[in-house]
Amino acid sequence: VEPITGELTLDQALARALKYNLDRRAKMMDEALAFKQLDVSHYDMLPRLLAQAGYSDRDNDKITLSRNPDGSINNNRVTTQERRHATSSLSLSWSMLDLGVGYYNTVQQAERVQIAGEKRRKAMHLLMQDVRSAYWRAYSAQKLRGEVQSTTRLAEEALDGSRKAESERLRNPIDALRYQRQILENLRLLEAVDAELSSAKLELSALINAPLAQEQRLAEPLEGITKAPLEIPVEVMEETAMTNNPDIRENHHNARIARQETRKTLVRLFPNLTFNYGSYYDTDRYQVNNSWREASVQLSFNLFNLFTGPTQIKLAEAGVALADQRRVATQMAVLAQLHLARQQYANALQQFQRADAIWQTDARISEHMKNREQAQAQSKLDVVANQTTSILSLLRRYQAMSQLYTAEARLQATLGVEPKIGSVFETSLKDLVRDLDS
Numbered sequence: 001v002e003p004i005t006g007e008l009t010l011d012q013a014l015a016r017a018l019k020y021n022l023d024r025r026a027k028m029m030d031e032a033l034a035f036k037q038l039d040v041s042h043y044d045m046l047p048r049l050l051a052q053a054g055y056s057d058r059d060n061d062k063i064t065l066s067r068n069p070d071g072s073i074n075n076n077r078v079t080t081q082e083r084r085h086a087t088s089s090l091s092l093s094w095s096m097l098d099l100g101v102g103y104y105n106t107v108q109q110a111e112r113v114q115i116a117g118e119k120r121r122k123a124m125h126l127l128m129q130d131v132r133s134a135y136w137r138a139y140s141a142q143k144l145r146g147e148v149q150s151t152t153r154l155a156e157e158a159l160d161g162s163r164k165a166e167s168e169r170l171r172n173p174i175d176a177l178r179y180q181r182q183i184l185e186n187l188r189l190l191e192a193v194d195a196e197l198s199s200a201k202l203e204l205s206a207l208i209n210a211p212l213a214q215e216q217r218l219a220e221p222l223e224g225i226t227k228a229p230l231e232i233p234v235e236v237m238e239e240t241a242m243t244n245n246p247d248i249r250e251n252h253h254n255a256r257i258a259r260q261e262t263r264k265t266l267v268r269l270f271p272n273l274t275f276n277y278g279s280y281y282d283t284d285r286y287q288v289n290n291s292w293r294e295a296s297v298q299l300s301f302n303l304f305n306l307f308t309g310p311t312q313i314k315l316a317e318a319g320v321a322l323a324d325q326r327r328v329a330t331q332m333a334v335l336a337q338l339h340l341a342r343q344q345y346a347n348a349l350q351q352f353q354r355a356d357a358i359w360q361t362d363a364r365i366s367e368h369m370k371n372r373e374q375a376q377a378q379s380k381l382d383v384v385a386n387q388t389t390s391i392l393s394l395l396r397r398y399q400a401m402s403q404l405y406t407a408e409a410r411l412q413a414t415l416g417v418e419p420k421i422g423s424v425f426e427t428s429l430k431d432l433v434r435d436l437d438s
Contacts, residue, residue, distance in 0.1 A: 004016075004210060007219035010135050011433050015429055019424045019432060021207060021208065023127070028120055044101075045106065047275075049092050050089075052090075052091075053088045055086045056086075056087070057083060060083070079286065080286055091276065093276050095273075096272060104260050112253075118250040125409070129406060133405070134200060134204040135218065136398060136402035137203075138197075138201045141198065141200045142218050143394075144193065148193055148391060152190050155384045162179045186388045193391060196395075201215075234339070240416070243416070246416055251326055251330045258319045258322070262316035265312050269313075271301040338411075341410045344410065348403045351400045359390070366387055366390040419436055421436070
C-alpha cells in the first residue's frame with residue numbers, strides 16, 4: 001500500500017479503496033478462482049490416460065488341473081503363473097457420456113465466471129458509495145472540530161462563571177441554575193456532535209486500507225450539486241437498469257445455468273459409448289506373449305433411467321421455471337429500486353438546499369451575535385447558544401450533502417453505471433486517480 005502524502009482527495013480515497021480494500025480484493029479473488037475452475041473444467045472433456053504399474057507375490061505356486069473331453073479329471077498339474085511378477089500398462093479411455101456432461105459443466109462454469117464478475121461489480125458500487133459517505137462525514141469532522149472545541153471552551157468558561165456567581169450569591173439562585181441548565185444542554189449537544197464525528201476518519205481509513213492510527217488531512221471536495229440525474233427520462237433509466245444492473249445480469253446467468261442443467265440431464269439418459277485402448281506388459285515367464293495391445297468398444301445403458309428419467313427431466317424443468325421466476329422478480333425489484341432511488345435523490349437534494357439555507361441564516365445570526373458580544377451587549381450564554389446552533393446547522397448541511405451523494409451513488413448502482421477503469425492490480429494508483437477524475 002502506497003503511503004499517503006499530503007492532503008487526501010475524494011478521488012484518491014476512491015482509488016485507494018478500489019485498489020487496496022480487503023473485501024474488494026476478496027471478491028476479485030473469487031472471480032479469479034472462478035476463472036481457474038473454468039480452465040480446469042475444460043480438461044474434463046479429455047480422454048482418460050491411465051498409467052499403472054504393479055507387483056504380485058504369493059507364497060505358493062498357482063497350479064491348475066484340467067478336465068478331459070469325457071469329463072474325467074486330468075491329474076497332470078500345470079503351473080500357470082510365477083510366484084513373483086510385475087505388471088505395467090498404459091491405457092486410454094474415452095466416454096461419450098463424460099464428454100457430453102463435461103461440455104455442459106464447462107458451459108455452466110463459464111456462466112459462473114460471469115456471475116462472479118457481476119458480484120464484483122456490485123461490491124464495487126457499494127464500496128464507492130460507502131467511501132463517499134465516510135469521506136464527507138470525515139471532512140465535516142475535520143471542518144467542525146475547531147469550532148466545536150472553541151465553543152466547548154467558551155461554554156465551560158460560562159458555566160464556571162455562573163457557578164462562581166451562584167456560590168458568591170451575586171445572582172438569583174434560580175436564574176443561575178437555569179443559566180447553567182442551558183449551558184449544560186449546549187455542552188451536551190456539542191459532545192453529541194463530537195461523538196458522532198469522531199469515528200468517521202476511522203471508518204474511512206478502514207475502507208481505503210490506511211493505517212488507523214495515522215492522522216489524515218482531507219482536502220475540501222468540490223460540491224457538484226446538480227439536478228442532472230432528475231432530468232434524465234425515467235424510460236431511459238429503466239432501459240439502462242434492465243441492461244446493466246448487476247442483480248439482473250446475475251439472474252440471467254443463473255437462468256442459463258438452469259437451462260444447461262436440463263440439457264445435461266438429457267445427456268445422462270442416453271446410452272454410454274466407451275472407447276478403450278491400452279498397452280500392457282507382464283514379466284511372468286509362463287506367458288507366451290509378455291506384451292500386448294488391446295482395444296475395445298463398450299455400449300452401456302442404465303435401465304433404471306427408463307423409470308427415473310421423466311422425474312429427472314421434470315426436476316430440471318422446475319429449476320428452469322424457478323430461475324425464470326427469480327429473474328422476473330429481480331427485474332420488478334430493480335425497477336422499484338430505481339424509482340425509489342430517484343425519489344430519494346430528489347428528496348435529498350431538497351433537504352440539502354433547505355439545510356444550506358438554514359446554515360447560511362444561522363451563520364449570519366452567529367456573526368451578529370459575536371459582534372454584539374464584543375460590544376458587551378450580549379451574554380456568553382447567547383453567544384454559546386448561537387454558535388452551537390450554527391455548528392449544528394453546518395453539521396446538518398454536511399449530513400444532507402453526504403446523504404445526497406449517497407443517494408446519487410445508490411442511483412448509479414441501481415443503473416449499473418461505474419467508472420471505466422482497467423485492472424487495479426496492473427494500473428498504478430496515480431493512473432487510477434486520473435481515470436476516476438475523468
